[in-house]
Amino acid sequence: MSRGQDGAEQRLVTPGAAIGPATGRRVGTGALIQGDTIIATRVGLVRERHGTVSVDPVATTYMPRSGDLVIGTVVEARSNLWFLDINGPFQALLPMSLAPWKVEFGGTSDHADINDSLLMRVQEVDEVQNVVATMRGIGLRRLSEGAVLQVDVQHNDTLRAEGASLLKRLRDLSDCRIVLADNGRMWVDGEHAGIDWLRSLFRDVAAAGRTDALNNIVEQHAANAPNRGEA
């Protein structure tokens, strides 16, 4: 493994590949210690930062954690709760007591019906992956305008890096309001041209897979952006 400066390591590894000796280093996500060697557990790019070796995966699945901001789609409305698809292995449960509306028993679908998109936070995830969501919080609401795009979860860190500079650039270029959720979904609202531009951009990002390709793809698409003059 090359010994670049912290954060400079960008080597593609596959599961089982030796990353380097474990002595004096910690392991982060996408890696584990086997004997005295750190090995990769996913296909991804090796990153070493402050003595912690991790692998930024090129593909991953969203696993909910307490506090995550998520966009859920209602799949079932029962008398006193909703079940929502949050793009993870398990559906999330939103009890009416954690909804922002005054809900009558049996009247859940008056407030959020099947296929409605809700911006929520994950309140609790137990050890067997039961997920409880809440809509009690600032900005949490039903998303009745705009569009929800799929953004592979592994790109979230890149989009939010350096004070979310890339996300701000996308907001400028598309002239859209953007909310990036933690569960591989992004809410965008604005003119059709801006939404279409973002949709096309993230289609290319998904095809590329690699997290380090994101900046290049944004640059390639910038020429066609609806608001390129003000970027």
Add this chain to the structure above:
Amino acid sequence: MMGGYGDVQLLKEDGTRLDGRAVDEMRPVEIKVGVLPAAQGSAWVKQGLNVAVCAVYGPMEAHPRKIQRQDRAVLDVRYNMAPFSTGERIRPGFNRRAREISKVTAEALESVVLLERYPRSKIRVEIEILAAEAGTRCAGITAASMALADAGIPMRDLVVGIASGKIQDTVVLDLDKAEDNYGQADLPAGICPNTGELVFLQMDGDLSIEEYNLAMEYNFKAAAEIHEIMVAALAAKYGGGEA
């Protein structure tokens, strides 16, 4: 059934096989990943005339609930040969052979997939053999391992499926159809190329200890070669040089 058919000549006078390969030479292998856009991860493996496609879905909630494990995910592997995969049409549907291969493939993959990361979940692995020429379970295992890696499922290692066998009292690597049908033994194995662990082993027919050792030596050598092709296939999709 391995038993040998005595008078069928599978080796030429110069010691090479009917298709011109040396005894320790495997059939050409080609691998691609990300071939099925609807799947979370997918792979296509061509080994000789074998063609295997694998799609991975999940992790997802395991249904029916009785199959859920509270401490880990379950691997739901389905191996199937397409009716048109062989010269003689195969009756469609799950049969006893497919059930056995699905089971042993799941057990091989369970050794490397970090299932404890996804309690109560299921990871669906669908292996479809589009063309068969002996060694389809090995091609299926290789394809499944690649599709899991492509799906971002955490694993301790990749798994390579490869077989050796015995024809005319000679140990050979990677049996083709004639060798499989008329040979004396078949030894398919699932090998973790980085750790050298054996996660799957079957034997059909008889091998002496010396023959077994030689067959396994061939299997490990071929596994290293196939692993390089697997890594190159992942690098081709995701770019960059691999370790």
